[in-house]
Amino acid sequence: MLENLGEFKRDFYCGDLTEANIGEEVRLVGWADSVRDHGGVIFINLRDREGIVQIVIDPSKSPKEAYEKAKKVRSEYVLAVRGRVNKRPEGTENPKLKTGNIEVEVDQLKILNTCDILPFPIEDGIQVSEEVRLKYRFLDIRRPSMFQNLLIRHEVYQATREFLVGNGFMEVETPMLTKSTPEGARDFLVPSRLEKGKFYALPQSPQLFKQILMVAGIDRYFQIVKCFRDEDLRKDRQPEFTQIDFEMSFVDEEDVMAITEGLVQHIFKKVLGIDIKLPIKRITYQEAMEKYGTDKPDLRFGLELKDITDIAKEVDFKVFRTVAEEGGLVKGINIKGGAKLSRKEIDELTEFAQKLGAKGMAWIKINEDGSLNSPIVKFFTDEQINKLIERMEGEKGDLLVFIADKPEITYKVLGHLRNHIAQKMGLIPEGKWEFVWVVDFPLLEWDEEENRLVALHHPFTSPKEEDIQKLDEAIENKDIALQFKSRAYDLVLNGEEIAGGSIRIHRPDIQKKIFQLIGITDEEAEERFGFLINALKYGAPPHGGLAFGLDRLVALMRGTESIREVIAFPKTQKGICPLTEAPDFVDKSQLEELGIEVEIPENEG
RNA sequence: GGAGCCGUAGUUCAGCUUGGCCCAGAACGCCGGCCUGUCACGCCGGAGGUCGCGGGUUCGAAUCCCGUCGGCUCCGCCA
Numbered sequence: 001m002l003e004n005l006g007e008f009k010r011d012f013y014c015g016d017l018t019e020a021n022i023g024e025e026v027r028l029v030g031w032a033d034s035v036r037d038h039g040g041v042i043f044i045n046l047r048d049r050e051g052i053v054q055i056v057i058d059p060s061k062s063p064k065e066a067y068e069k070a071k072k073v074r075s076e077y078v079l080a081v082r083g084r085v086n087k088r089p090e091g092t093e094n095p096k097l098k099t100g101n102i103e104v105e106v107d108q109l110k111i112l113n114t115c116d117i118l119p120f121p122i123e124d125g126i127q128v129s130e131e132v133r134l135k136y137r138f139l140d141i142r143r144p145s146m147f148q149n150l151l152i153r154h155e156v157y158q159a160t161r162e163f164l165v166g167n168g169f170m171e172v173e174t175p176m177l178t179k180s181t182p183e184g185a186r187d188f189l190v191p192s193r194l195e196k197g198k199f200y201a202l203p204q205s206p207q208l209f210k211q212i213l214m215v216a217g218i219d220r221y222f223q224i225v226k227c228f229r230d231e232d233l234r235k236d237r238q239p240e241f242t243q244i245d246f247e248m249s250f251v252d253e254e255d256v257m258a259i260t261e262g263l264v265q266h267i268f269k270k271v272l273g274i275d276i277k278l279p280i281k282r283i284t285y286q287e288a289m290e291k292y293g294t295d296k297p298d299l300r301f302g303l304e305l306k307d308i309t310d311i312a313k314e315v316d317f318k319v320f321r322t323v324a325e326e327g328g329l330v331k332g333i334n335i336k337g338g339a340k341l342s343r344k345e346i347d348e349l350t351e352f353a354q355k356l357g358a359k360g361m362a363w364i365k366i367n368e369d370g371s372l373n374s375p376i377v378k379f380f381t382d383e384q385i386n387k388l389i390e391r392m393e394g395e396k397g398d399l400l401v402f403i404a405d406k407p408e409i410t411y412k413v414l415g416h417l418r419n420h421i422a423q424k425m426g427l428i429p430e431g432k433w434e435f436v437w438v439v440d441f442p443l444l445e446w447d448e449e450e451n452r453l454v455a456l457h458h459p460f461t462s463p464k465e466e467d468i469q470k471l472d473e474a475i476e477n478k479d480i481a482l483q484f485k486s487r488a489y490d491l492v493l494n495g496e497e498i499a500g501g502s503i504r505i506h507r508p509d510i511q512k513k514i515f516q517l518i519g520i521t522d523e524e525a526e527e528r529f530g531f532l533i534n535a536l537k538y539g540a541p542p543h544g545g546l547a548f549g550l551d552r553l554v555a556l557m558r559g560t561e562s563i564r565e566v567i568a569f570p571k572t573q574k575g576i577c578p579l580t581e582a583p584d585f586v587d588k589s590q591l592e593e594l595g596i597e598v599e600i601p602e603n604e605g
Numbered sequence: 606g607g608a609g610c611c612g613u614a615g616u617u618c619a620g621c622u623u624g625g626c627c628c629a630g631a632a633c634g635c636c637g638g639c640c641u642g643u644c645a646c647g648c649c650g651g652a653g654g655u656c657g658c659g660g661g662u663u664c665g666a667a668u669c670c671c672g673u674c675g676g677c678u679c680c681g682c683c684a
Contacts, residue, residue: 040641054644075634092642100644117615117635127617131676184684204684231683232606355608356680416679458684562677572676 001072003110005029008080015051017099021085026104028053029112031142032077033122042070045097046079046104047122049147053099054088055081057106066109076115076122076139082108130564134578137569149566152271153554157224159270160244163263169222169246174209176202176226181528182520183459185229188239196595202228202240205547207458208532210247211504214543215535222246224550233573235562236496236552240571244499244553247545253487253503256544257437260491260499263548264435272557274433280491282437293331293415295441298495299434301427303418305331306392312404317379319362323404330404331414334392335421338399339365339373346399352420353403358413362402366394419495436492443467443484444517452519453481457488459514460532461502462544471513481517487544498553501546508536 011026033047042057056062057070062083073079083106094100119136120128124145133140140146161171180187180201187201203209205227213221223245230239244263248256261278268274288297291304312320312330320330335341341349350361365373366389377385392400403413422428443463444453455461463471467484474481488502505511511533515525525533551563564570571577591598 034644034646036643036646038641038643038646039639041643042641043643043646045644056642058641060641089642092644094644096644120616121634129612129617129676132616181684185682207684229683232681234683235678237683455684461684573678574675576675578676 013050014046014048014053017053022087024085027082029080032073035073051098054103055106056103062106066106069109078113080110137579149558155271159267163266164222169220172221174206178203185231188228188230191594204229212535214249215540219249239575242550244548244550249541249543260546280435282439284440288438293411296492296497300432301422303333305414307331315380315384320404329407329410331410332402335399337397339397353413356413356416357409358403364400366398368396438490441486441488443486444481460504462487462505499548503544506540506542508533
């Protein structure tokens with residue numbers, strides 16, 4: 001039954017046929033999207049990546065051979081068709097199809113391939129488990145919305161190259177087999193056959209190479225590049241992901257941010273036809289934390305955090321007062337119109353807060369008649385309550401919620417609560433693109449577990465110029481170091497971090513001091529980053545750059561929750577590819593060649 | 606490492622709380638027949654299940670208990 005393509009050549013994509021083609025003899029190829037056999041006339045919707053066109057096999061008009069073959073066609077059979085484009089008979093037009101006014105009357109039909117029973121229909125809006133979709137990704141991608149996801153992604157690549165090349169950037173590839181570096185995420189390791197016992201690491205980012213390219217005088221580098229981090233997965237995190245990575249020499253923050261803004265504007269205009277207004281607003285890290293409880297604030301809605309620690313110090317409510325007196329933070333959110341929430345809904349918010357580490361959530365409901373409902377007001381004097389409500393800008397119909405805890409917890413819980421409430425109350429407007437730069441990050445933070453300072457961004461980020469003079473002092477006194485600000489900047493879109501970068505350290509003496517600050521000894525620094533320090537010694541220009549999380553950017557542009565939707569072959573939460581079933585065991589001989597022995601835990605394998 | 610939700614025909618799900626009426630049922634899909642203008646074609650008939658896996662409780666388990674595997678979401682982690 002199956003035939004070869006032979007000399008057959010396609011003239012058009014199915015979806016590209018229009019009424020202008022009426023009367024033409026055309027050759028089409030594609031998949032049988034649906035088959036409607038009336039016993040006499042047979043209709044087949046033929047689909048390719050550009051769309052669908054109806055083909056008609058009428059026993060009174062089409063050759064008998066074509067008709068007999070058409071009877072055998074099932075969903076997703078691969079067909080080659082020759083026929084005449086006709087205007088559809090009056091009254092049989094289908095407005096749902098772009099090609100709904102025409103059809104192709106078949107005079108030759110080839111069945112090029114058959115198709116097994118489908119695990120799910122090839123159409124948008126299906127309800128199928130993601131696991132099944134990933135296993136049959138080749139079918140999943142036949143669905144128009146998935147095709148569109150990959151197409152938009154492709155267009156983002158093109159727009160990126162167009163803009164960056166137009167601005168003098170040069171694409172340079174950096175190695176995938178490289179050196180493991182401490183700090184940062186867990187590395188994926190690749191054993192070396194020629195140097196037994198040694199390992200390459202897959203790059204977490206091209207960071208060090210792009211800096212070295214600046215030393216090499218490339219001046220403006222970019223790359224659309226895979227990066228690898230062996231950490232636990234999330235809907236916005238895959239073990240391999242793509243960055244738009246660039247770096248520039250002889251620049252400051254303003255230069256890098258200007259290029260970034262230009263790139264964003266170009267991508268949105270070119271791919272979505274949307275005008276992004278520049279410049280993008282900026283807020284400091286400190287302001288972001290104080291107002292939004294996070295360094296990636298979603299500015300599409302209000303619900304700003306208000307500090308009431310000073311009031312809390314004076315009240316009889318122990319939970320507030322103790323926290324306030326012991327250096328903690330008491331902050332609240334005014335949920336406008338939240339008084340309509342039921343006790344059960346408030347309890348759910350409390351539960352949400354507790355899951356994130358809060359001990360509890362205090363709340364005050366301001367009823368429409370002005371009376372208060374709250375488990376905590378009894379601990380307050382009237383004066384204190386009034387002060388509190390005034391601070392919170394509370395009005396009739398509002399619900400005030402409060403978290404009192406260590407600053408990290410208060411910020412984290414309220415930051416999450418803020419997003420949660422906005423979503424729950426439907427406060428997030430559709431179609432809004434709220435970009436914001438977050439700047440003036442701390443250079444370092446204290447790592448409780450390792451009992452040392454660690455870089456917030458990465459250890460190659462330059463401190464602010466005024467802090468560089470205090471480096472020696474800071475090495476003696478970590479409190480000074482914790483005051484340092486970095487020359488880093490993050491770009492946030494609708495509450496998601498989509499890009500981040502910094503001005504780097506280009507002087508070896510400063511780089512060494514930073515390593516010293518974060519507890520990396522000279523020997524360690526030499527062993528792990530010696531090549532960078534060495535390069536900095538040979539006329540490294542001042543430089544800085546930035547990297548976009550391309551997957552997140554495309555996911556936002558497509559309005560999908562998970563980056564898996566915009567990656568052709570993503571992995572599950574356990575890092576498994578359901579399509580290939582990677583990772584998998586390898587032959588013993590392969591391991592022997594690498595000089596590797598594997599211990600398999602008992603309950604596995 | 607931890608928490609929550611989920612796992613039953615090809616697919617999506619019902620049944621599980623309160624074990625027996627379930628050698629498990631629906632829809633879509635699939636197969637066969639009929640049907641000459643449909644486009645979610647229609648009508649008639651049919652096939653299809655290790656109830657994720659293992660163990661336990663019980664006269665009896667899809668249902669209760671324990672363990673385990675997998676999927677998703679979240680915390681930790683992700684410079």
